[in-house]
Amino acid sequence: MKSTDLPIERAMATCCVAGGGPAGVMLGLLLARAGVDVIVLEKHRDFFRDFRGDTIHPSTLELMYELGLLKEFLRLPHQKVPHVRAHFADRTVIMADFTHLPTQCKYIALLPQWDFLNFLTDQARRYPSFRLRLEAEVTDLIFEGDRVAGVRAKTPDGVLEVRADLVVGADGRSSTVREQGKLEVIDYGAPIDVLWFRLPKLADDPEFSFGYVGAGQFMVLIDRADYWQCAYVIRKGSFDERKAKGLEAFHDEVVRCAPFLGGRMKELSTWDKIKLLTVKVDHLREWSREGLLCIGDAAHAMSPVGGVGINLAIQDAVATANLLAAKLRSRTLTRDDLEAVQRRRERPAVLTQKVQVFLHEHFLERIFESEKPMNAPWPARLTEALPALRRLPARMLGMGFRPEHIR
Numbered sequence: 001m002k003s004t005d006l007p008i009e010r011a012m013a014t015c016c017v018a019g020g021g022p023a024g025v026m027l028g029l030l031l032a033r034a035g036v037d038v039i040v041l042e043k044h045r046d047f048f049r050d051f052r053g054d055t056i057h058p059s060t061l062e063l064m065y066e067l068g069l070l071k072e073f074l075r076l077p078h079q080k081v082p083h084v085r086a087h088f089a090d091r092t093v094i095m096a097d098f099t100h101l102p103t104q105c106k107y108i109a110l111l112p113q114w115d116f117l118n119f120l121t122d123q124a125r126r127y128p129s130f131r132l133r134l135e136a137e138v139t140d141l142i143f144e145g146d147r148v149a150g151v152r153a154k155t156p157d158g159v160l161e162v163r164a165d166l167v168v169g170a171d172g173r174s175s176t177v178r179e180q181g182k183l184e185v186i187d188y189g190a191p192i193d194v195l196w197f198r199l200p201k202l203a204d205d206p207e208f209s210f211g212y213v214g215a216g217q218f219m220v221l222i223d224r225a226d227y228w229q230c231a232y233v234i235r236k237g238s239f240d241e242r243k244a245k246g247l248e249a250f251h252d253e254v255v256r257c258a259p260f261l262g263g264r265m266k267e268l269s270t271w272d273k274i275k276l277l278t279v280k281v282d283h284l285r286e287w288s289r290e291g292l293l294c295i296g297d298a299a300h301a302m303s304p305v306g307g308v309g310i311n312l313a314i315q316d317a318v319a320t321a322n323l324l325a326a327k328l329r330s331r332t333l334t335r336d337d338l339e340a341v342q343r344r345r346e347r348p349a350v351l352t353q354k355v356q357v358f359l360h361e362h363f364l365e366r367i368f369e370s371e372k373p374m375n376a377p378w379p380a381r382l383t384e385a386l387p388a389l390r391r392l393p394a395r396m397l398g399m400g401f402r403p404e405h406i407r
Contacts, residue, residue: 008160015330017040020047020132022298034326035327040130055222062403063406085210100394139152188281192364196231197232226306239276282358287341298351306359318350322407345402
């Protein structure tokens with residue numbers, strides 16, 4: 001059957017959000033809470049994807065508090081991380097101390113993202129103007145002249161056409177919406193990729209630390225209660241070289257970086273259990289055109305360095321709801337209103353990306369070039385001598401350059 005022969009379902013909404021990640025679902029919740037008719041389209045059948053970010057930073061926890069949801073949210077199984085630690089050779093250094101932040105929760109919460117998204121959608125469904133369509137993959141934009149008037153999505157039952165006053169692209173770093181909208185991308189480039197895999201967690205494993213630095217190696221371990229979610233950072237394009245050397249050589253490489261993982265590498269019995277995450281760092285020159293706005297990774301793809309992408313995406317969603325909800329409700333939205341979102345959120349996104357690019361060039365490159373485990377760099381050693389300095393990276397990681405608040 002040709003695509004043109006598929007049955008077409010038609011729907012209307014004031015706002016159609018493409019993408020059911022943190023930015024899209026949070027925006028859907030906030031717009032529905034403000035009385036805006038909103039539909040969120042998510043291409044997968046559920047939110048369960050193993051390679052999603054799990055760090056819920058203090059700025060996002062503060063938003064849960066402002067929404068009156070924090071107590072309920074914290075009932076979900078999670079781990080609290082009040083300090084970020086990193087291992088350099090035989091030395092463990094506290095890099096950031098969140099305990100002094102002016103927030104309700106002075107820690108990062110480690111929570112599988114599927115639990116976070118399920119929680120947000122459960123809250124959003126309390127509002128009658130919220131709709132979520134799973135297995136609805138946005139493939140095209142609908143234009144009326146130069147204005148975006150809706151989307152077409154592929155579903156198991158055919159084609160879904162949604163007409164809307166505003167389409168929001170929240171469909172991630174490989175955004176179909178921004179491509180179809182012909183929005184210009186400025187690419188910073190990224191010299192790294194990430195290999196994503198899980199290993200069992202044992203009772204006598206060391207205390208949780210984010211980073212392990214080996215000889216030419218860097219790995220992040222995320223505590224998921226009964227297993228470690230591992231993010232092994234590699235030079236971009238070097239995965240095939242590792243596959244050519246064989247799986248056993250990769251096992252040895254990982255154990256050299258984090259020796260306590262020895263004895264459990266047999267869990268990685270095939271390359272299929274190791275996922276390649278291609279890292280991008282880019283942003284749009286213009287986030288919008290008539291009838292269309294991009295937010296989150298669709299507007300500014302972030303490096304995984306610092307794990308801040310999810311929290312920046314959520315901040316974008318909050319700013320979008322604050323600035324646009326009343327205009328959407330009254331159907332008086334203009335292009336200038338859309339540009340106001342970029343004016344508010346572009347600077348913190350670009351500043352964060354510049355910090356990430358700096359760390360790529362001056363930290364990760366140094367690690368890759370090292371032939372023996374690198375000693376802690378001088379800024380890390382300085383925080384040991386002056387612990388108060390740990391508050392600065394904690395502020396940047398935990399709050400960001402411009403934290404948003406619920407109106």
